[in-house]
Amino acid sequence: MSMLEVRNLGISFGGLRAVDNFNIKIEKGQLYGLIGPNGAGKTTLFNLLTGVYKPDKGVILLDGEDITGKKTTDINKAGIARTFQNIRLFKDLSVLDNVKVGLHNSFRYSVLTGILRLPKFRKVEKEMNQKAMELLKVFGLENEAHFVASNLPYGKQRKLEIARALATNPKLLLLDEPAAGMNPNETKELMDTIRFVQKEFDMTILLIEHDMKLVSGICEELTVLNFGQVLTQGETSKVLNDPQVITAYLGE
Amino acid sequence: MKDKFNFLKNSSVKSMFVTYAIVIVAYLVMEALMFTGSVNYLLMDLLVPLCVYSIVAIGLCLCVGYLGELSLGHAGFMCIGAFTSATFSSLTKEFISNEIVAFLLAFVIGTIFAGLFGFLIGIPVLRLRGDYLAIVTLAFGEIIKNIINVLFIGKDSKGIHVAIVDPDALKMEADGKYIINGAKGISGTPHLSNFTIGVILILISLFIVYNLVHSRSGRAVMAIRDNRIAAESVGLNVTGYKLMAFSISAAIAGAGGVLYAHNLSTLTATPANFGYNMSIMILVFVVLGGMRSFRGSIIAAVLLTMLPEMLRGLSDYRMLIYSVVLIAMMLFNWSPKFKELRSKYAGVFKRNKKSKEAV
Numbered sequence A: 001m002s003m004l005e006v007r008n009l010g011i012s013f014g015g016l017r018a019v020d021n022f023n024i025k026i027e028k029g030q031l032y033g034l035i036g037p038n039g040a041g042k043t044t045l046f047n048l049l050t051g052v053y054k055p056d057k058g059v060i061l062l063d064g065e066d067i068t069g070k071k072t073t074d075i076n077k078a079g080i081a082r083t084f085q086n087i088r089l090f091k092d093l094s095v096l097d098n099v100k101v102g103l104h105n106s107f108r109y110s111v112l113t114g115i116l117r118l119p120k121f122r123k124v125e126k127e128m129n130q131k132a133m134e135l136l137k138v139f140g141l142e143n144e145a146h147f148v149a150s151n152l153p154y155g156k157q158r159k160l161e162i163a164r165a166l167a168t169n170p171k172l173l174l175l176d177e178p179a180a181g182m183n184p185n186e187t188k189e190l191m192d193t194i195r196f197v198q199k200e201f202d203m204t205i206l207l208i209e210h211d212m213k214l215v216s217g218i219c220e221e222l223t224v225l226n227f228g229q230v231l232t233q234g235e236t237s238k239v240l241n242d243p244q245v246i247t248a249y250l251g252e
Numbered sequence B: 001m002k003d004k005f006n007f008l009k010n011s012s013v014k015s016m017f018v019t020y021a022i023v024i025v026a027y028l029v030m031e032a033l034m035f036t037g038s039v040n041y042l043l044m045d046l047l048v049p050l051c052v053y054s055i056v057a058i059g060l061c062l063c064v065g066y067l068g069e070l071s072l073g074h075a076g077f078m079c080i081g082a083f084t085s086a087t088f089s090s091l092t093k094e095f096i097s098n099e100i101v102a103f104l105l106a107f108v109i110g111t112i113f114a115g116l117f118g119f120l121i122g123i124p125v126l127r128l129r130g131d132y133l134a135i136v137t138l139a140f141g142e143i144i145k146n147i148i149n150v151l152f153i154g155k156d157s158k159g160i161h162v163a164i165v166d167p168d169a170l171k172m173e174a175d176g177k178y179i180i181n182g183a184k185g186i187s188g189t190p191h192l193s194n195f196t197i198g199v200i201l202i203l204i205s206l207f208i209v210y211n212l213v214h215s216r217s218g219r220a221v222m223a224i225r226d227n228r229i230a231a232e233s234v235g236l237n238v239t240g241y242k243l244m245a246f247s248i249s250a251a252i253a254g255a256g257g258v259l260y261a262h263n264l265s266t267l268t269a270t271p272a273n274f275g276y277n278m279s280i281m282i283l284v285f286v287v288l289g290g291m292r293s294f295r296g297s298i299i300a301a302v303l304l305t306m307l308p309e310m311l312r313g314l315s316d317y318r319m320l321i322y323s324v325v326l327i328a329m330m331l332f333n334w335s336p337k338f339k340e341l342r343s344k345y346a347g348v349f350k351r352n353k354k355s356k357e358a359v
């Protein structure tokens, strides 16, 4: 069984068919890339997978479970976590608290326990702090744990978003242009981090990216999207040498 | 041993204790002044209202600053708390002789009803995106006030009677007594409120809101405020947490109403005490207090309530000085320059702390 299987997915905005007849199969542990020119429908696909938009056609199966049409919250609980192209951090919370919000559903105590500061409050908060710090270390953010999130430099904000998504303990991680706005050094570092996450957390990852070095460097398979439709799909090296892809995307 | 006080290093925890300390010290100073007889009657009469406004401001601060939802009807929740608790006290005053027990029960009734109304209003409104809450709460506050003005509740040997608009519809026996007499309100509420109880209620409200915002659920509430879509993407139950925070905010406003009602022998619902003017005034306290500062809300409530009274001697210049103070507070809390200055001082503070930790 594939970790993610999408069949015939589609959505329209007014007259625009933003995603049409989209199919994909991603196996567990795979690092999969989604590329295509601006406006091709990549982010819209992420929004469909995470329930931000409801598809007007098609089926989404996560690890065999039909999650089509479910609410964003429930889809996260089912196992999909994501980052956003236009960063969406909890900007006035600390870096640590951003990750702790991601841990919200795995570490529980009641509202009343929190207000009355019962022993469980201290115990669970301590566990959350430890777990959150572990995650921050993976992304080299441990020294900024107590910064307000919006005060982080851009590249680190992107990393924090990944850390927060991972904190929800997902089966599938969706990264929307994780290297956007990063310099070559930061991008290189990010590639190592993404690979590390794939190995260490045994994570299945689907990422959107424009940086061809990153895509060809770490993605095992690719899907190319153009005007809402799949142009080609397959092994990274084959796809990148496909003349159709070169004219539609790389040649622009 | 050292570990035990580690939590004090956390700046938000420190700020919380500073607030408790300020409230307690202010209380002790006031009590000492009253003991030596150096407080005039004007100020003495103001003490309980000051507590009332502070409590409602704490509740509204949770709603506006932490939940990020604008409410223009907190006077309405105060009104619910006041009238439900005063009705309860009027009905039971013959049976409960202990004043503390009587107040405690009235307090529980008033806060539960206010919280319940918050919850009921929140169910349809908080699932919407946008500023609907402001409009709905504004209407709610006015409707509640107007309903109470035409509400008649009476009690006689046969039991309790309720009527709307027409008092004769109560059909009470000769021995009947009004509990709520329409626009004349509730009279004969036992005088159970005092400054000490008011300060205790402030401390309890602070305890609840501070502990809430520094807990797992409070983090969720603030995350939703900062970015709803991201909050959903990490699996938060957005409507549930909004409802929880809004109900608690309403319940705290209700507690203010309980204190208010038991400070007056006659309780009526007028535009001055439970109208939108009051809601806006409380909102002004919260905004001038810095929006996300419970301490600031209390300080603004106290200063801005006392100021017009203190300036009474200056008659003509009173409102002028009042507006100057308003502007000064606004600048202090909101102008970028002042914010910069304050964060600079906060920065110095932090750096000192860091170097100490390093040692």
Ligand SMILES: Nc1ncnc2c1ncn2[C@@H]1O[C@H](COP(=O)(O)OP(=O)(O)O)[C@@H](O)[C@H]1O
Residues within 6 Å of the ligand: A013, A016, A018, A036, A037, A038, A039, A040, A041, A042, A043, A044, A045
């Ligand atoms: N909520 C929306 N309403 C209307 N049009 C939208 C909406 N979201 C995306 N689109 C349109 O769908 C197309 C695909 O956008 P998007 O998925 O963001 O592209 P990209 O591949 O660059 O991420 C664009 O033409 C965009 O304008």
Ligand SMILES: [Mg+2]
Residues within 6 Å of the ligand: A042, A043, A044, A085
């Ligand atoms: Mg995009």
